[in-house]
Amino acid sequence: MDNSSSPSTTKNMSKSRKCQTVELSALEKQLINLLQHGLPVCERPFAQIAEEISSTEQAVIECLTKLRSEKVLTRFGPMFDxxxxxxxxxxxxxxxxxxxxxxxxxxxxxxxxxxxxxxxxxxxxxxxxxxxxxxxxxxxxxxxxxxxxxxxxxxxxxxxxxxxxxxxxx
Amino acid sequence: MSTITQEQEKLTDQERQYILLTQNGLPIIQEPYHAIAEQMNISVEQVLSLTKSMQERGVIRRIAAVPNHYKLGYQFNGMTVWDIDDEQAEKFGDAVGRLPFVSHCYLRPRFLPEWNYNLFAMVHGKTEESIAKYRGQIKELLKEVLVTRNHDSSQDIITKSNDMLTSTAILKKTGLRLKK
CATH class of the missing domain: 3.30.70.3460 (Alpha-Beta Plaits)
Incomplete structure (x- = not known):
């Protein structure tokens, strides 16, 4: 087991608490709520998700890519034991x-x-x-x-x- | 000091390869499993059945999005700890784990007298009041199995049956990864 990501040194929580919360769009909120429960295991999972929330596969992919690059999502994918x-x-x-x-x-x-x-x-x-x-x-x-x-x-x-x-x- | 480790699932070489390819995340593209299949040099059907098999065995817990709690406004967390009847611990621990605001729930050994708590449940909330409320909800659920102890009756020191430890600073945080 190696700890590959760089360790963050002491962060004072009361200081960092205030400015971290982000504003989210309606689609972002929908996806965050839905995908905490899980992503279907199939060939086109994002198309299936899009259908569930009446969006498009492209919009879902763009939105998730943004959420991940902005680190609103710390992980996206299989969570291993x-x-x-x-x-x-x-x-x-x-x-x-x-x-x-x-x-x-x-x-x-x-x-x-x-x-x-x-x-x-x-x-x-x-x-x-x-x-x-x-x-x-x-x-x-x-x-x-x-x-x-x-x-x-x-x-x-x-x-x-x-x-x-x-x-x-x- | 005793150390208990989980029984390890035996992983095949193919599964290890799958983990190495996906432990930093699933590609966010139209056909993510095709991309994995290509890298593993197997069919997408094989990748999907490998995924399902690992899910069924608990090697994969979920395939999901994990939000940064702080960025969603969940800026408060508390490690609630409970001294509950050992006989009932599994049943009640299971019930506590099912509460939607609990992110981790474990039974751990006591070390008396300095540590009398055997159930740990981490709670998350948007305000200090909300985590206090969640602690109250857990307490209500556990009220009949909380242990009353009095280690030192001569000095009238009563050991508490529960507590909540809030974090005041992150001193270190690194990710856990499978080594190549």
Missing amino acids: AASLGGAFTLAALAVPEADFDFVTEQVNSFEQIAHNYRRDHDFNMWFVIATESAEEIEKVAQAIERKTGLKVLNVPKLKEFYVSLYLPV
Whole structure:
């Protein structure tokens, strides 16, 4: 497992919150709502979608291309089960003393096996995903983080994942 | 420390090739599966049946559009965590996962006394009030299976049965990819 996209460094959410929302056209809204549920698996999926919303295949293709290039859609296509791609994952957390927060962030982020890392408002204030090639490597990374930071890692791998049906209507 | 990993689906070489070709997205053109077929040197019928087979086995979860939550105005998220009865955890976890505002829903191990929550559900909303409301809806759903604990009765410390951790900063975010 490699983390190919470039890591974004600390983003302050309260700052970025305000200006990110985009204005959407009626067709854009329709497509975003419809395609969150899924794209039909057939030779001309965009023609089938166009028919459902009384549009044209060309208009649908242009609209989706724009939404993707503007990154309103972060992904479009098959979503693979991460575990099926090989490798092991876990969610882990640290309770970091406030004074050490920047230092610990740097230490934790320096591991290429750390995929996501979020600051959260709790005693356990740093939550990150460790993604590795093997289960043994997860243990090694967790132990290395403990050595580097002197903090105990709370390691909470998933025991069971539930089916979700997230829908963000616009 | 224990690590539980998912049982891995065995992938054929053809499936690995398919994943490498599509993990950054499906081409947005009239005949996207024809384009994949051409690159894989197989027929479009084979690509479509490969797609359906991977969907049925759960290797492909969905073929869909994933919007950027923030750009659609869903700027608030909360990791809600719950201490629920183990016996009932699967049944109630399943119900929580079906709520439309939940994007991830997992059972995870407890590490007592510092971490007593076994169910995690990530919620998304457009306002702080909306995510608080969603947390309330989950609480209502789970009210009969929430665990009451009191680890230290001498000091009268009562462990909470649920919490919501909101993110205050993204410290790192990278994509997960199959290696070539």
